[in-house]
Amino acid sequence: MMDKRKQKKLEAAGWKVGNAEDFLELTQVESDYISLKIALSRHLKTRRQSLRLTQKDFAGMIHSSQSRVAKMEAGDPGVTLDLLVKSLLTLKTPIEDIEKMLP
Amino acid sequence: MMDKRKQKKLEAAGWKVGNAEDFLELTQVESDYISLKIALSRHLKTRRQSLRLTQKDFAGMIHSSQSRVAKMEAGDPGVTLDLLVKSLLTLKTPIEDIEKMLP
DNA sequence: GTTGAACATGTCAAATTTGATATAAATTGA
């Protein structure tokens, strides 16, 4: 997105292209956070499928809705880690497995 | 997730809520979830302290407030895993990089 | 014991997330 060429161009034009550390660090955190969520999403989907549960059935188990389960598994940005983790715990995912993925 | 909405509906309709299986199962999930949050809270506090950061300084790094950091470290129920995880990820940054960010 | 810095606790409007609902798209099995 922000490649070196573009950055040089902007700097040449007199723009300050952000404090590099801030930029990189926040991006890294966001990136790691998203990766974590995607990993949990995949685990969830795999686990649900291996238990032959439909999204609807599983939604019932966690007192939620099919559409929310679909969003969880799609890695939708508007789904919290809390919901993903509680879902995995409901499917009896060993807590150690979850911890291994967390920072 | 855990039932408040449905529970209110049922109670309003005159039901005593608490199917034993549901209760036990959800409690186990809740229990594991809380344990996980407490573990992360402790981890966060330890890591922050080992970096000699005050709560206020760290709050600045994650664009939050001292009081919220205190709540995170106290394992406050009203703090999400998302916030805890992002905080821990922020502290994963090499110490030298963090020092550069301080006043 | 006074002072000041660090931390804890309570409150709140604003922002985000939630389950529910509707409906479209995809998959499955005859």
Added chain:
DNA sequence: TCAATTTATATCAAATTTGACATGTTCAAC
């Protein structure tokens, strides 16, 4: 093919979480 089941996507009011702030408590240095 085609109907039934399953999954994806969009929307929304209600619930929860957020950072900010105010204020109280703890603790160390003097």
